Amino acid sequence: LFALPALGVAELSASGLPATSTWYFHVDFDEMRGSDAGKPVYAWLQREVFADVREDAGIDLDKEADRIIAFSAEESGAVVMVEGNISQETRDKLLALAAGGDEFDTLKHKGTTYYFARSDKHGKDGDINVDSFENGVYFTFALKNRLLATSSREQLERLLDNKGRLPQRSTDRGTLIVLTAEKSLIQAGIQADQVEDRGDGGWQSNILRNTEQLAVMIADAAGKIAIQTQLVATQPEMAESLASIVRGLISLAMFSEDMDPEVAEFLNGTTVDVNGSSLNIRLALDPESVVVVLDN
Helix, strand or coil: CCCCCCCCCCCCCHHHCCCCEEEEEEEEHHHHHHCCCHHHHHHHHHHHHHHHHHHHHCCCHHHHCCEEEEEEECCCEEEEEEECCCCHHHHHHHHHHHHCCCEEEEEEECCEEEEEEECCCCCCCCCEECCCCCCCEEEECCCCCEEEEECCHHHHHHHHHCCCCCCCCCCCCCCCCCCCCCCEEEEEEEEHHHCEECCCCCCCCHHHHCEEEEEEEEEEECCEEEEEEEEEECCHHHHHHHHHHHHHHHHHHHCCCCCCHHHHHHHHCCEEEEECCEEEEEEEECHHHHHHHHHC
């Protein structure tokens, strides 16, 4: 659970992130449950994700998680907030799992209890390592209906002092792009030059190698799944080149005889445009088509 790419609000904005953020992730399960477009995607999560977590850890995210919000900043490390009706049984299970690691400690801050856990047992790393709790995690259940976890003791204590809230900044300048919509289901963004690639020492994608920032949003738009991606290239000319590459890839794929109808619909509805150094890719799909693509 702590490895989820994950402060406790229904909406995320750029001013709500530290100015030096290197990545963020926000998923709103509660919005999915009540959204026409989100319900099929949520049902897929129940089958393919929540069931595995329930089997492996005995924790039911379906019943206890409304939102997961996470980010990492250069000066303070990673922060994960799981918001929902977290039961005492789940708290006990998480504490038991943490206590079974290589190091576990119960700590206090101004009368509030929190914990530190560390384990030398890690799963397989992917090609790209954004951030992790490999040096241990500080976590607490002290905030109502929230599980708060950080990679820094100082960050956790600051958040406890501020009731789980970050100080609001007066400007969005100097931070990551955050795409927003009225019914946002998933938001994510990354500072590309801050990501370590464990492949051959550089981005394995020609597109991402020439990218400074990348933001993605999935939302409910009139019953359809709207997907928007904004990519900030290193310079305007590069944005135009990347747009041509994306359009070309879509055209080549459309001529493939092995193309699945659902994937063809996915590509056919894609629009690509450039504004300065920004490349924007948008499409809207029937939720059922999205689930078919996920299953494949």
